[in-house]
Amino acid sequence: MAKKTKIGIFKFTGCAGCQMEIFRMEDEFLDLIRLFDISYWKMAKRNNDEEDLDIALVEGGISTPWEIEEIKCIRKKTKFLVAFGDCAIGGCIPSIRNWIPQMKSEEVVYPNPSKICSTKLLGIGEYVKVDAELKGCPPHRDTIIELLKSALLKIRPRLRQHPVCVECKLNGNACLITSKKLPCMGPVTSGGCGAICPTLGRVCEGCFGPMSNPNAAALAGIFKDLGLNDEDIKRKFRKYSGMSPEFRLEAGH
């Protein structure tokens, strides 16, 4: 039998929720470990090997000097590096702090900030070349499976670029913006979740990050017409992907 594809799963500044989506693959778990050699996964294994990886799934953003070194080191040892989830892509929710002076944040939390060595929280793509992005907070496990299957078949994974709106239509949902006048981020947000929130009566909050080529300014205009003030609109865009080029202006850069 050919050598198994070697995978490493790494955590940087984040919540481990993306790794939890891998643990969540209860139905596929036995196949996963049969088909792949998961050689590095600190949260699951005591004996770890991070040399010569075929795929690295990297969860979390970069916010300390040693994390910069570490991600560069992983890049060197890896053929295919995946930004696994919103934190690795652009810092996700904790990146909201990037608008606050670092010293101020440290003083809120620590009696003695001199021992804390944190920088702004950025995606791994700020420091190394990224081969694929798995969007979402967390990414849907179907997307993870799509990526891993493609790796086995040596084909390009089909990662979705369309907005959440497409998935709302597929689910037969009435549009929350037009029918209920609610400020939904769906029109600018990448699909892949299956439109979970609008289907369950909640507006999309944008947790899969910007879709391909979104018109954020137009949606901000619609929010204004719905009665949101400038601060409300800023909070909407400065949440999961405030650092992204697509949402930067609306997030208040």
Next chain:
Amino acid sequence: MTKKTIKVDYIARVEGQGAINIDVTKDGKVENLQFKIFEPPRFFESFLVGRKYDEAMELTSRICGICPVAHQITALRAVENAMGIVISDQTRDLRKIMAISAHIQSNVLSMYFLSLPDLMVYESIIAMVKDHRDIVKRALMLKKLGNDITQLIGGRSVHPVTMIVDGFTSIPSKNKFEDIRKRLVDSKKAAFETVDLFAHLKIPDFTRKCEHVAISNPKYYAINEGRFRSTKGLDVDEMNYRDIIFEKQKPYSTALHSYIKNRSSFMVGPLPRVNLNLKQMSDDAKDAAKNCDVKFPNYNPFVSHLARAIELVHDIDESIEIIDRLPLKEEQGGYMCKSGFGAAVTEAPRGSLYHSYTLDNNGVVKKADIVPPTAHNAYNIEKDMNKFVQTIIDEPVEDITLKCEMLVRAYDPCISCSVH
């Protein structure tokens, strides 16, 4: 005896990034013992300021990927306490079953995936598949059950979406609950097998009688609501938590260390819960506890695994009980946005979790204060480890190292949470 250094640079099979450092001197003295949490802080308490009250649940969910449900419920309850909102019985029940489902998922992960490999001498659950396929399959089945309940009510298992201030955005149909009810009934056998497994695995013989703390209520097994109580007589309302719990910073840890005012470290988690609230557990859970050779209250931190297994039996029983009484009707909530201070303590899977918020007239957060279970436990882990190392001091360094890691894993730390 010779000088020994116990050093783990990055503890495996726990959530987040922590290390251990211990020096043992030639005359057997334990020095420089550090549970070094080097997880990078994310400063949630800083960036929550300026956000809206209804975002607290969504944002703090991202403190933790294993216990997002606990953070969501704690944030919601703290905000509701600040605004004086009283939730309906149905909302209370649905939140309880959400919390329980998250406990099932998290406790199964801790017992089977993170700690069982130590007790059965494997490096991971992946390595166990070859010899113990049935046990691994049982673990996957139980974990899936917990996750599927969270997903049914919350939309997805990690960072669910339907819980909001004063209610839910959507409620599942009776039919869907019937399917889950059937699976819960069928899983009872696997829960008993779990108790049996962990009751018979050999654990280190170690006891340290420290203060055990959990929320508690005489009427039910407290998870989302109760008074903050301890085995040494602590009994306070959640709103007054800050009168008794203080934190200090250690230079080697990005997680603050909690302690009880004028006292010392304390333990939170499944073992303190069972020690304090065994009476409120289901009959089958009580029987399961009684039929083990282990006596409760118990002060061996390694008995935490068994406590999780006993909770699993109770969790299944209480879930069924709640499903049977749920009316599942659409409810119209209604509340006024108000300024004020609100605090809440709940039981996350790995122990007591505190959130508090100060809100202005527009519902904008002015101050946030969050203390997760592993911040509560960090100081106590060090104190346990100090005494524990002295009992195994003559063993080879590799054995001491593994056993110290096992002690940490018995606490099932959630290090990302503790730092947040």
